[in-house]
Amino acid sequence: MKKLINSLVFISLILISTKSFSYNSDPKIFIDELVTDAIKILGDKNISKADKSKKIENIALENVDISALGMYTLGSIRKTLDQNNLERYKDLFEKYFIKSLTSRLTDYSDQKFEVLNADQKSETYTIVSSKIIESSSQPEIKINWRVYTKDSAKPLIRDLIVEGLSLAKTQKEEFSSILNSNNNDINILFFKLEEFINN
Amino acid sequence: MDLKKIIIFASMSILLFSTGLKAETEKECFEKVSRSIFKFNKGFDKAILKPLAIGFNKLPEPIKAGTGNFTSNIGTLLTVPNHILQGQWRLAGESSASFLINSTIGILGFSNPAKKMGLKNQQEDIGQTLGAYGFNAGCYFVLPVLGPTTVRDTIGIVADSFVDPFAHVTIREHELLSMSGSEMDYFSIKGASAIDFRADNMTNLDSLEKNSLDMYAALKSLYLQNREKKISNTFSSKDDDGWDELNK
Numbered sequence: 066m067k068k069l070i071n072s073l074v075f076i077s078l079i080l081i082s083t084k085s086f087s088y089n090s091d092p093k094i095f096i097d098e099l100v101t102d103a104i105k106i107l108g109d110k111n112i113s114k115a116d117k118s119k120k121i122e123n124i125a126l127e128n129v130d131i132s133a134l135g136m137y138t139l140g141s142i143r144k145t146l147d148q149n150n151l152e153r154y155k156d157l158f159e160k161y162f163i164k165s166l167t168s169r170l171t172d173y174s175d176q177k178f179e180v181l182n183a184d185q186k187s188e189t190y191t192i193v194s195s196k197i198i199e200s201s202s203q204p205e206i207k208i209n210w211r212v213y214t215k216d217s218a219k220p221l222i223r224d225l226i227v228e229g230l231s232l233a234k235t236q237k238e239e240f241s242s243i244l245n246s247n248n249n250d251i252n253i254l255f256f257k258l259e260e261f262i263n264n
Numbered sequence: 265m266d267l268k269k270i271i272i273f274a275s276m277s278i279l280l281f282s283t284g285l286k287a288e289t290e291k292e293c294f295e296k297v298s299r300s301i302f303k304f305n306k307g308f309d310k311a312i313l314k315p316l317a318i319g320f321n322k323l324p325e326p327i328k329a330g331t332g333n334f335t336s337n338i339g340t341l342l343t344v345p346n347h348i349l350q351g352q353w354r355l356a357g358e359s360s361a362s363f364l365i366n367s368t369i370g371i372l373g374f375s376n377p378a379k380k381m382g383l384k385n386q387q388e389d390i391g392q393t394l395g396a397y398g399f400n401a402g403c404y405f406v407l408p409v410l411g412p413t414t415v416r417d418t419i420g421i422v423a424d425s426f427v428d429p430f431a432h433v434t435i436r437e438h439e440l441l442s443m444s445g446s447e448m449d450y451f452s453i454k455g456a457s458a459i460d461f462r463a464d465n466m467t468n469l470d471s472l473e474k475n476s477l478d479m480y481a482a483l484k485s486l487y488l489q490n491r492e493k494k495i496s497n498t499f500s501s502k503d504d505d506g507w508d509e510l511n512k
Binding site (some may be wrong): 187201223228230231233238239 | 402443475476477480481482484485489490493498505506507508510511
């Protein structure tokens with residue numbers, strides 16, 4: 066738990082703070098390049114916080130499967146929503162996702178990172194194992210990346226499993242709790258997302 | 265075991281089994297009450313724990329690290345019997361060696377030379393041991409001050425105090441290898457451990473609170489996933505975690 070929480074900020078930043086260009090299509094190299102690039106940019110004192118935040122949007126949109134992540138976190142209720150509500154949810158989720166990651170930018174501190182190996186689970190998924198190397202201020206943190214490889218030329222990140230804990234699953238259960246507490250009324254979730262986005 | 269403890273244990277057992285061994289761990293025992301306690305805990309954190317943790321973080325690094333090492337080393341005393349109960353003989357050996365080395369060369373555990381020697385020391389408790397034996401978590405709830413738990417883990421907390429040699433010499437005031445202590449020693453160590461944990465996670469918990477739509481649910485999910493991982497002693501999340509269904 067401690068390691069998980071410790072790494073939330075760092076991982077979020079990695080996802081959102083890299084340059085906007087295409088990375089290698091091999092999942093292992095893709096993660097390695099993306100994270101190396103992120104660390105380089107985040108450590109660059111010549112880049113303002115605002116500029117770093119701006120890069121967030123571009124990189125998240127390019128390298129994270131936000132649409133699929135949104136559908137996953139919505140859970141089974143996605144099957145019962147009409148097209149209008151689905152589109153509205155996708156729009157709100159994307160804004161929520163970007164803002165949530167951006168707000169963590171200020172919490173970043175230097176980390177050393179190492180990609181260990183890749184395990185192809187199926188035609189569509191590869192799990193890339195990595196770790197944040199131990200430093201005086203924090204222990205080693207193991208991180209698995211769920212990379213979606215249906216389009217083999219363009220891998221996309223769908224989830225991070227930090228010390229065995231899935232961040233997407235956590236988000237899904239958070240949304241599920243909101244829906245369950247409100248008779249599965251999607252408007253309540255919309256309201257909460259809007260509230261977060263606008264505050 | 266006196267009558268009061270037997271009643272507590274029996275009540276917990278009934279609650280555990282009443283949920284059924286195959287019950288969903290996500291099930292709440294009494295969500296409204298738990299959410300109220302969660303609010304109370306947030307107030308407790310804001311008024312007491314967080315200010316203490318902020319003060320702790322201002323201490324010199326060697327003192328902070330030493331405190332963490334010291335409480336962690338004492339925690340090993342509970343880990344060793346649980347490794348044994350789970351038949352993890354190698355890990356029990358490593359934890360025992362870690363405790364002996366840190367308590368001696370490591371100056372009462374304030375330093376952690378065992379780690380440099382490559383000795384692993386993962387924390388184990390009775391809740392994990394029960395999980396390893398196949399006991400379902402039962403329903404989820406929140407305890408005042410102590411935070412998230414399940415029926416199984418609450419039984420574990422009570423049982424820990426009977427298995428843990430440190431609890432034996434402190435809260436039970438029994439002598440063990442010519443060592444003894446008091447309740448104050450026990451709760452001081454637990455308090456220091458809580459402050460150390462809170463201090464380590466200052467930024468991250470603030471960030472989690474700032475970015476959660478429902479922090480109660482987020483912490484519940486993290487807690488349950490973490491316990492599942494610790495019981496199975498695996499790092500990876502489940503292979504699909506429901507993602508495959510998304511592709512259909």
